[in-house]
Amino acid sequence: MKRTILPDARRSPRFAGISTFCRYPRLEDVLPEHAPVDWAIYGVPVDAGVTYRPGARFGPRAVRAESQYVKRYSIEQDVDVCEALSLADAGDAPVEPYDLRASATAQLEFAKGLGTPGVTRLMAVGGDHTIAYGNLRATWERMGSPKGGLALVHFDSHLDTIDAVWGERWGHASVFRRAIEDGVVDPAAMISVGVKGPLNSAKDLEYARGLGVELVMSDRARREGESLLKAFVGRLRGRAAYITFDIDCVDPAYAPGTGTPSVGGLSSAEALGLLRALRGMKVAGADVVEVLPDRDVAGITALLAAHVMFEILCLDAVGRR
DSSP states (O other): OOOOOOOOTTTSOTTSSOOOGGGOOBHHHHTTTTOSOSEEEEEEOOOTTOSSOOOGGGHHHHHHHHGGGOOSEETTTTEEHHHHOOEEEEEEOOOOTTOHHHHHHHHHHHHHTSSOTTTOEEEEEESSTTHHHHHHHHHHHHTTOOTTOEEEEEEOSSOOOOSOBTTBSSSTTSHHHHHHHTTSEEEEEEEEEEEOOOOSOGGGGHHHHHTTOEEEEHHHHHHHHHHHHHHHHHHHTTOOEEEEEEGGGBOTTTOOOOSSOOSSOBOHHHHHHHHHTTTTOOEEEEEEEOOOGGGOSTTHHHHHHHHHHHHHHHHHHHHHO
């Protein structure tokens, strides 16, 4: 049976050795003997698409470091991810810091070659939210480019469906507009959770609403989020969905290390609870983005991002049980 071999934390300290995501083995150390792996996790250190404060290019390193203390067994889901899944750190994707579209293309080609298409799922760790496009497209293509695009669960303070900012159409404010236009995401099977203002204009809501994206504002997410997400999973009727998690959907009191902080967000406990509400959903792939270490306090944002990764892996592990 496939599983993940970890160092014994009671013999090999978590603060020793090479930092990989959650201490999972490097992909090159797993293949080909234990192929195929279930999840390839990789970093994308680029932040040229931000509209406010840069620095998320250092996010993958920070998340790797804080993830050393992520353990393998979930009390809430009653699952050991390392017994259920074969997991590997695939390193970092190549990036083109001065050209966002070229960077997305470089990431796409890298991600398409990881593990075994049709078997290995992809999780990208950013970096800013522009990196979601490359991983979404790689996931979609490896699934056979299904007509209509992927279903999407989107945690974020922001819509990310603006056409362009400062003339740039590939920045982090536009990533899902590009994905929808290219047929990678199905807006009628997309839910955006944790959105909050203020906005530049009420018109910013029009594109997503006009295409049928379900918008769950932050206050409603706290009150009804779990039931809304469970209903969303029910409507999928077994269809796999991609999860994209922007750490800024969490209030900066709990996640200060991000470049576009928005107050009035979810607590860390609420965010993890909403992820657990997706139990029963088939996970097609995922990304966790917008961790900015220079604004982090004691690494709490990067640590939360690592636990978000773990919760997503738990969803897949439970679904395979």
